Structures are given as structure tokens and as C-alpha cells.
Amino acid sequence: MALFSEDISINNVISSGSSIRGDIKINGFMRIDGDLDGNLESTGDVIVGEKARIRGNVSARSITIGGIVCGNITAPESVRLLSSSAVIGDILTHSLQADEHVVFHGHCISLRDADSYAAAARTWENTQAIVSKVVKVQ
Numbered sequence: 001m002a003l004f005s006e007d008i009s010i011n012n013v014i015s016s017g018s019s020i021r022g023d024i025k026i027n028g029f030m031r032i033d034g035d036l037d038g039n040l041e042s043t044g045d046v047i048v049g050e051k052a053r054i055r056g057n058v059s060a061r062s063i064t065i066g067g068i069v070c071g072n073i074t075a076p077e078s079v080r081l082l083s084s085s086a087v088i089g090d091i092l093t094h095s096l097q098a099d100e101h102v103v104f105h106g107h108c109i110s111l112r113d114a115d116s117y118a119a120a121a122r123t124w125e126n127t128q129a130i131v132s133k134v135v136k137v138q
Contacts, residue, residue, distance in 0.1 A: 011044070016051050023056070030060075032067075039071070046075075050084045057089070072106075072128070076117075079110075092124055 011028035014020060018034030025041045032040070033049035040046065042060040052067035062077040065085040073079055073087065078095040081087065086103035094117055096110040109124060111117040 014052075016049070048085075050082070074121075090124070090128075092121055 012026050012030040014030075014032045014034040014036060016033040019037075020034070021037045023039045023041070024036065026043070028042070028044040029046075030040070030042050030044065031047040031049065032052045032054065034052060036052075036054045036056060039056040040054065040058045040060070044061055046058060046060040046063045048054060048058070048063065048065040048067045048069060050066040054067070054069045054071060057071040057074070058069060059074040061075060062079070063073055063075040064080045064082065065073075065087060066082040067084070068086045070088045072089040072092070074092045076094055078097070079091055079093040081096075081098040081102040081104065083099040083101045085099075088105045090106045091104075091108045091110070093110050094112055096108060098104070109117075109120045111120055
């Protein structure tokens with residue numbers, strides 16, 4: 001009998017040197033070491049390797065970032081920013097852990113209380129919906 005019933009094997013990998021353009025929706029654990037130009041949505045955990053670059057939003061149960069993400073991050077369980085990471089975008093999570101020398105430019109909502117988190121998440125999502133509809137004048 002196993003101590004944990006959760007499968008922690010990596011189901012999907014985008015390896016170093018790979019490049020993908022488009023949105024990805026997956027079930028399970030994912031590791032990215034290559035480049036992704038699009039949004040990533042996972043039902044499991046996501047690891048963004050040190051050499052990975054993502055230009056898009058990332059949504060998963062929990063996310064560990066060692067590379068570069070230019071987009072918003074939503075992970076209800078937890079977000080961990082390693083010392084080699086750079087995030088340009090907002091973070092929404094119950095638990096945030098950041099190592100020294102992390103580059104982060106954006107807003108962060110990190111609340112443990114489920115009701116407060118849900119209310120903040122709704123407000124943030126509404127704000128994002130409004131911002132996405134704004135016409136930018138150049």
C-alpha cells in the first residue's frame with residue numbers, strides 16, 4: 001500500500017530546445033523546459049524549468065517556476081518562485097514562496113482563508129475581463 005494515492009509522475013514534457021505556439025490544456029503533471037507562446041492550463045502541478053520561457057497565462061493546481069513567465073499565474077494550492085525565475089504578470093494563490101533574487105513585476109494575491117481567496121479571485125478575474133476589453137490607443 002502506497003503512502004500517497006496521488007500520481008506524481010510527469011505526464012507531459014516540453015523539452016529544452018522545443019518551441020510551441022498555441023494554448024495547451026492538459027490533465028496531470030507537466031514540466032516545461034522549452035518555449036511556449038500561449039496559455040497553459042493544467043489540472044495538476046506544473047514545473048517551469050530554468051531555461052523555459054512562457055509568454056501566456058499559466059493555470060494549475062500548483063506551480064514551481066525557475067524560468068521566465070510573461071503572463072498571469074493562477075495556482076490555488078501554491079506558487080514557488082526559484083532564484084532563477086522572472087515573472088512579469090499577476091499571481092493568484094493560497095501560498096506563495098519566493099527565493100532570493102527573484103524578478104517579479106505585477107500584483108500578487110496570496111490568501112489562506114478560502115472565503116477571502118474566493119472573493120479576491122472573483123474581483124481579480126472581473127478586473128482582468130474589463131482590462132482585456134479596453135481599447136488601447138497608440
